[in-house]
Amino acid sequence: MLRYLLIRALSLSLSLVVASIVIFAVIEVIPGDPAAFMLGLNATEDAIANLRAELGLGGSLVERYVSWITGMLQGDFGTSYTYRVPVGELIADRIWVSLPLAIFALILSTLIAIPVGIIAATNRGNGGDFAIMGLTQLGIAVPNFWFAMLLVLLFAVTLSWFSAGGFPGWDNPGPALKSLVLPAIALALPQASILARVMRSALIETLDQDYIRTARARGLSRGETIRRHALRNALIPVLTIIGLQFSFLLAGAIIIENVFFLPGLGRLVFQGITQRDLVVVESVTMLLVFAVIVVTFLVDIAYAIVDPRLRRK
């Protein structure tokens, strides 16, 4: 078990290093001079030279890479050119919106998807399965921003249960949480639709296995067989998808953040790109890669818990 996790940790650390090199190369090396790019076409020579000094573009590539990495390790992500504040602060503000939103959406999606997938699998081929498959197809096909607008129209405009957007900050946890409900639902539904389908097909495949027949021959009822034998085996592909979905939810909520005026990471990257603020883009991208790798590692741990074959001594 320890060996397996050690190997996974090593290989993921390596991915992190490779990703950092790629991000650094793409942003700092390939498109020519970053300072000139950030200032646009009409910049004066002096302004570019000043920005170059500010960004520390004077040293060699290796020096710049090392100082970027050591800075990040010490919590120094550089200073945003447009906001004129440390990028670390910008990220810290935003992550407390994006992270809870992603976790909220993921919990919702999992809570919906797993029971729905089980119901569909156990009713394979009959009306219930057909209805669920149709609904999940719709859930995948309908764009989530359109769905978000429907939610706003119904629950914010007509019923006035929730506000239509904005984020009041975590000083008041109640309203803060409430403001994340509609965005989380809008994010969760397409994910839940995908996950329910994965759950369904994984469970159907598991239910065809010989050991399920053995369990039935032992005197377990259908329900007991599913609970005690099928679910844990069917969970392995589901875990993979949950891991992928979390990474997507963390950064991929740009559109939903815009619909609900939420100050999240997605909007920060988007603004960073439109305003050519490469320092922000570089740092947030690196942070997201880090998050994806942490989540992947958590999924690896979950695999090892579920499947003893991975824990070979």
Place this chain on the structure above:
Amino acid sequence: MMIDVESLSVRIRAFDILRNVSLTIREGEIFGLVGESGSGKSMTALALMGLLPRVMEASGAARLDGIDLLSLGEYDLCALRGNDISMIFQEPMTALNPVQTIGDQVAEVLTIHGKADANAARKIARDRLDRVGLSHIGLDRYPHELSGGQRQRVCIAAAIALHPRLLIADEPTTALDVTTQAQILDLLKDLVAEENMSLLLITHDLAVVSDMADRIAVMEKGVIVEQGDTAQVLRDQAHPYTRKLFAASAHQPDRTATMIDDAILRIEDVHRHYPGAREGFHRGPPVRAVNGVSFAIQRGESLGLVGESGCGKSTLTRTILGLDPLTSGQITLNGNPVSPTMPRAHRADMQVVFQDPYGSFNPRWRVDRIIAEPFHLLGRKPAPSDIAEALEAVRLSPEDAFKYPHEFSGGQRQRIAIARALITRPKLLVLDEAVSALDVSVRARILDLLAELQDQFGLSYLFISHDLTVVRAITDRVLVMQAGEIVEEGQTEQVFTAPNHPYTRTLLESAPTLEIPA
């Protein structure tokens, strides 16, 4: 009278699976149910367990001590399964939940029926596992850490945990090696006597039932054609189908091919070692899968290679086929060295037929494309006449070229696989368990075909199998392999009648034999 099945019929819509099956299994008796695949043996068992697929409808009666199992609801059936009637299946490798310990799976039978609390159930599980010969295996082990024979023992331990009245064993040893098979069959026999339970032994193998069963029933197409005391059924063979099964089981193809004293395949001191298992950050000693093997196959000769799983036959086969590199030694085919980088034209001299032809066909390809595939070795396009000739050689019709693999039966698919192997006019055919998955009557016809083709095309065969009867029927010479080495080599009849090596003797003694009482 314990189990009393009366006019049991099972149908799926308008299609009959079982028709008027009647049989009685007495207390403490071993009842053999014999038949070929699709004859309805397993369906009979599943009907007794109340585990028929939902689309199937059963009628008639199946009484256990006077209670009709067919009339019971799901709740009563759950209470009965694993408790009064237990069942073990063919594939021990997949019959256990891979993510649960074996102790939990055996103990589950006790807890699910409310016969013991968790602690007591574990104690009983330990006791039952000890009984089936797994006293050295911990309760906390997982199925993947056990061999096939050990897994079948775990299944048996779970099945007898509650001392059932009837144990149904559906092809319990078909997937196992002969020596393991003999041990499992002995265990079942002992348990029947010890527990005073009845055993319904379902198998396609007449030799297995003849050694085991008190009474047997022969099944064909959902109907029991004959039943009675084992000795009597074996002696009288009253029904034509029984006679046909017997004839096929003991079938000896008429072999007329002549051998030329000139080696087509030469194997000289071949070693194939794998890196050892990881131990922390080091590796253990290398695994010597093939450890110094030498032999030759003459033109027109049929050479058998027998051995149990893990003996190295598969590794040796891969090196002979030029798929795996050698650690040391040399293999030459028709004078040319064999290796993963050998020229394609040389590869065309050798073709292979595997156990499961369906698995080696692309289901979306038509037969003409499937059998023409080896032509890429020759670097030219096949003519329609090449395909027609290959199909006719295996006694299929040229029109079959336009069909897809799923339209054929198992035996026909194996013919297609042979046609594909023949199309490049190879000199050596490697037959890797090529008839092992076939029913006896189909197997007999394929063996006849192989004998005819050998004569017609002057082929040499390397016949790899765990089935000693088949090897005896189709080979001139035989090699016995154990732990990566050839332990015995000789003329087939000589090795079978007067084996020299103790391992060969064990193999031959373990193999069930079909002896017809005088």
